[in-house]
Amino acid sequence: MVTITVDMDKCQSYGQCCFEAADVFALNDDGQLEYVAEADESRRADIEGAADVCPMQAITVE
Amino acid sequence: MNTNSVAASVVVVGAGLGGLRAAEALRGAGFEGAITVVGDESAMPYNRPPLSKEALSAGVHVAELEFRRKASVDDVDWRLGSPALASDFAARTVTLADGTQLSFDGLVIASGIRPRRLPIAGPEAGRHVLRTAHDAVNVRSYLAPGRSAVIMGAGFIGCEVAATARGLGAEVHIVAIDEQPMVRPLGAELGMGMRSRHEHHGVNFHLGRTVQEFLGGDHVTSVLLDDGTELPASVVIEAVGSVCNVEWLEGNGLDLSDGVLVDQGMVVAAEVPVVAVGDIARHPNALFGNIPRRIEHWNIPTETGRRAGASLASLLRGEQPDQAPFAAMPSFWSDQYHHKIQSFGMPGIATSIQIVDGSANDACIVEYSNDTGLVGVVGVDRTSELAPYRKQLLDR
Ligand SMILES: Cc1cc2nc3c(=O)[nH]c(=O)nc-3n(C[C@H](O)[C@H](O)[C@H](O)COP(=O)(O)OP(=O)(O)OC[C@H]3O[C@@H](n4cnc5c(N)ncnc54)[C@H](O)[C@@H]3O)c2cc1C
Ligand code: SF4
Numbered sequence: 001m002v003t004i005t006v007d008m009d010k011c012q013s014y015g016q017c018c019f020e021a022a023d024v025f026a027l028n029d030d031g032q033l034e035y036v037a038e039a040d041e042s043r044r045a046d047i048e049g050a051a052d053v054c055p056m057q058a059i060t061v062e
Numbered sequence: 063m064n065t066n067s068v069a070a071s072v073v074v075v076g077a078g079l080g081g082l083r084a085a086e087a088l089r090g091a092g093f094e095g096a097i098t099v100v101g102d103e104s105a106m107p108y109n110r111p112p113l114s115k116e117a118l119s120a121g122v123h124v125a126e127l128e129f130r131r132k133a134s135v136d137d138v139d140w141r142l143g144s145p146a147l148a149s150d151f152a153a154r155t156v157t158l159a160d161g162t163q164l165s166f167d168g169l170v171i172a173s174g175i176r177p178r179r180l181p182i183a184g185p186e187a188g189r190h191v192l193r194t195a196h197d198a199v200n201v202r203s204y205l206a207p208g209r210s211a212v213i214m215g216a217g218f219i220g221c222e223v224a225a226t227a228r229g230l231g232a233e234v235h236i237v238a239i240d241e242q243p244m245v246r247p248l249g250a251e252l253g254m255g256m257r258s259r260h261e262h263h264g265v266n267f268h269l270g271r272t273v274q275e276f277l278g279g280d281h282v283t284s285v286l287l288d289d290g291t292e293l294p295a296s297v298v299i300e301a302v303g304s305v306c307n308v309e310w311l312e313g314n315g316l317d318l319s320d321g322v323l324v325d326q327g328m329v330v331a332a333e334v335p336v337v338a339v340g341d342i343a344r345h346p347n348a349l350f351g352n353i354p355r356r357i358e359h360w361n362i363p364t365e366t367g368r369r370a371g372a373s374l375a376s377l378l379r380g381e382q383p384d385q386a387p388f389a390a391m392p393s394f395w396s397d398q399y400h401h402k403i404q405s406f407g408m409p410g411i412a413t414s415i416q417i418v419d420g421s422a423n424d425a426c427i428v429e430y431s432n433d434t435g436l437v438g439v440v441g442v443d444r445t446s447e448l449a450p451y452r453k454q455l456l457d458r
Contacts, residue, residue: 013446014404016361016397017311029445048132052083052364055395057109 002039002047003062010058017050017059025050065072069095073156073164075146075310077101077170078109079109080340080363082129084170087371090122093378097138098164100156102145102173103194104188107131111360113198113221118205119229122198146173146310149332156310163293167242168374171330171338173307173321175358180214181301188283189298192219207231212285213295213395214273215301218396221260221301228263235293236260237268237285247394247405248440249415249430255422255442256398263330263399268293306342308363320344327383333358335377337341337370339363348387349458350408357392357408365390374444391456396443404445406452409438412458427451434458 004024006017011033017025024047025035037048044061051059072088074081077099102109108127111117144160149169156164177191190201201223205211208349209232213220216238227234236243242253243260249398257267268287275286276298284292308318314331317323322338324345330336340363344353366388373383388433396403409415414429420426420442427447430438435458439451 008450012395012397012402014402015446015449016393018449019391019452027449051130053361055111055360060130 002041002044004035004037004039004047005055005060005062006033006035007058007060008033010056012056013054015055016055020050020053021046070167071096071167072170072374072378073166074099074170074172075142075149075156076170076174076340077103077105077107077127077142078174078340078363079107079173079325079360080173080174080342081170082107082131082135082148082214083364084337084339084374085135085138086132087368088375088439089132089371091372092113092367093371093375095167095378097135098166099138099140100144100146100164102141103140103196104143105195106140106142110193113195113285114192114219115226117195118198118202118223119224121386122195122202124195127195131207135241138423148312149310151314151331151336154334159311160187161381168378169336170370170374171311171336171342172340172363173310174341175304177300178303178305179300180273182273184278185278185280185282186447188278188295189276189283189300191221191300201297201299205232206353209233209296210235210294211281211297211299212237212429213294213299214238215303216240216245216267216269217301217303218244218247220299220301220393221256221398222292222396223301224260224265226262228265229399232296233266233294234264235266235268235285235295237271237273237287237293239270239272241269243267243269247410247426249412251411251415251417251422252440252442255426258423259295259399269379288413300432304341306356308342323354323366324366324370326352326388327385327387328366329373329377330381332377335374337374339366339370343370345388346391347392349391349455350411351434353386359392359394361390361423367434389456391452393452401440401443402445403440404448405438405440406448407436407438410442412437
């Protein structure tokens with residue numbers, strides 16, 4: 001299981017993470033980030049990719 | 063290449079974002095040999111964009127800016143604080159300033175760029191650039207009420223520093239030859255809109271002007287412009303473009319006129335093998351006609367690093383790297399005051415610009431096109447609405 005945490009104080013809603021793993025990260029209608037906190041191990045590479053491209057380096061993957 | 067005795071070794075020159083991502087991608091592609099990363103700076107790879115924004119404002123703490131590193135690169139040998147001075151592709155060696163000679167089976171060029179300095183007469187003390195955490199500490203020490211900052215260059219870095227400096231209470235002057243700030247990437251209309259935002263916050267623009275001379279005794283105290291205007295200066299910040307860190311690559315027969323030319327796999331020389339990543343890599347992009355270009359955007363080291371690591375791992379196994387076109391979306395963001403700018407694609411190559419929503423002085427979305435269609439989109443304070451435009455650019 002992949003555990004995802006986003007530091008919402010750091011997140012600036014740039015949405016870069018959404019392009020890497022759209023099933024995990026999405027911007028809602030108000031432009032705020034929503035994400036699922038746990039994902040299947042098979043999604044790890046894309047979720048780590050999302051953490052890599054976050055300009056604010058707000059995403060932690062465990 | 064030595065595949066049957068000891069595992070191959072890779073040297074990465076440049077311990078920035080691109081160097082880190084290339085090392086991680088080598089491991090991701092199954093490369094198990096030794097990786098040595100050589101870095102001029104003494105810090106582990108850290109995030110530069112905050113150096114003109116929140117870190118310049120709140121204080122520069124390199125440990126907080128360090129990138130999280132994947133566990134796969136825990137065994138990397140980091141040789142920090144001594145730059146590579148020379149390289150010999152035929153002998154497969156890199157020589158460091160401290161005299162160390164490193165042998166490699168594969169090389170990653172990740173040495174990035176440095177700010178350009180203009181040859182202008184006058185005192186040196188008080189003139190600064192902004193590329194490293196060390197630079198940011200120096201610049202920050204001047205930004206306070208009662209001080210005056212003269213910023214040369216009205217590009218993104220110059221404008222971000224201006225916004226941060228105003229936030230810290232300094233008087234700010236921007237001197238630039240351009241007719242509007244950020245005009246090359248944004249175009250004149252949005253550039254003008256950004257200018258009024260800055261003027262609203264008290265920034266003084268001196269556009270179409272150049273610096274003639276720095277005045278002062280040991281330390282700069284003022285700046286003389288070409289029209290005779292004299293501006294008070296506690297500090298001068300030079301943000302007038304960049305120079306590629308290619309000197310250590312001379313003598314290997316490469317075209318070093320604008321960074322290092324690579325193919326779609328980020329390969330510089332397959333027979334050595336050598337790859338390049340990040341700001342220094344002049345790379346083709348299939349989304350924009352495959353014309354090799356350097357792109358100084360933060361997402362490029364990650365995108366090119368992923369590809370370069372995979373290519374190098376293949377070459378070191380004696381295999382042909384993936385020949386698929388490189389088609390990563392260039393993206394850029396900038397924070398100035400409370401305004402957020404986000405760009406996708408290559409607005410700088412547009413020949414026609416249209417504001418499709420909002421106005422240049424307010425939240426807006428701007429389309430950039432040329433004869434091939436849409437080439438870029440920029441949103442100001444509308445950053446979360448750009449996904450459909452990005453999709454359109456990807457489908458080009
Ligand atoms: C102040 C600032 C603000 C920015 N803001 C944004 C932004 O808001 N949005 C955005 O998209 N992009 C931004 N960028 C650009 C982004 O940070 C760069 O595109 C990115 O850092 C490039 O990564 P790189 O690994 O190619 O190069 P670098 O991060 O420059 O890493 C190269 C490293 O190699 C080292 N080196 C150089 N020569 C040698 C040598 N001979 N031997 C050993 N080591 C060497 C350098 O010291 C450096 O540490 C900003 C850049 C700066 C400086
Ligand atoms: S990429 Fe980072 S800053 Fe952007 S929405 Fe995702 S978590 Fe937030």
